[in-house]
Amino acid sequence: xxxxxxxxxxxxxxxxxxxxxxxxxxxxxxxxxxxxxxxxxxxxxxxxxxxxxxxxxxxxxxxxxxxxxxxxxxxxxxxxxxxxxxxxxxxxxxxxxxxxxxxxxxxxxxxxxxxxxxxxxxxxxxxxxxxx
Numbered sequence: 001x002x003x004x005x006x007x008x009x010x011x012x013x014x015x016x017x018x019x020x021x022x023x024x025x026x027x028x029x030x031x032x033x034x035x036x037x038x039x040x041x042x043x044x045x046x047x048x049x050x051x052x053x054x055x056x057x058x059x060x061x062x063x064x065x066x067x068x069x070x071x072x073x074x075x076x077x078x079x080x081x082x083x084x085x086x087x088x089x090x091x092x093x094x095x096x097x098x099x100x101x102x103x104x105x106x107x108x109x110x111x112x113x114x115x116x117x118x119x120x121x122x123x124x125x126x127x128x129x130x131x132x
Contacts, residue, residue: 005066006091010084012109015072019065019084021092026064030081035067045078052086055103056096083108 006021028035028049039045053060065085069077086105090097100106114123121127 006088008084008087008091010080010082010087010108012079012083013072013076013112015069015076015080017067017069017077017080017084019067019081019088021085021088022064022066023062023092024064025062028060028065028067030067030069035065039074039078042074045074048078048082049085051082051103052089052100052105055105056089056099058089079109 004022006023008019008021010017010019030038035046035049049065050060053063067081067084069081071077072080082105086100090100090106097106116123
């Protein structure tokens with residue numbers, strides 16, 4: 001059986017989102033939970049999921065999204081999902097690439113947490129210097 005979905009991977013900080021985009025009427029499920037229930041504490045995070053659809057002037061209700069996300073906090077998970085959705089839409093139609101690139105939705109944010117170094121309190125914080 002041929003795959004009838006479009007797959008993409010999105011990452012941000014420690015969060016990784018695996019996206020399956022299906023071109024049919026449906027809803028957004030994140031880790032087998034409705035997206036409204038998963039991001040219940042913040043409506044602004046929920047609205048960020050639709051940004052790639054809004055930029056392309058597509059109706060998000062015409063697509064089914066199945067998302068598996070792990071790691072990070074809710075904010076970085078939303079950014080990872082948004083990147084994955086943009087990549088999946090490019091898989092769906094290559095003509096969307098230019099519009100999404102101009103809206104800066106296809107670039108990964110490379111910032112990661114810097115590791116702690118030995119002899120220091122954290123990644124860069126040193127002990128207070130005393131002259132006398």
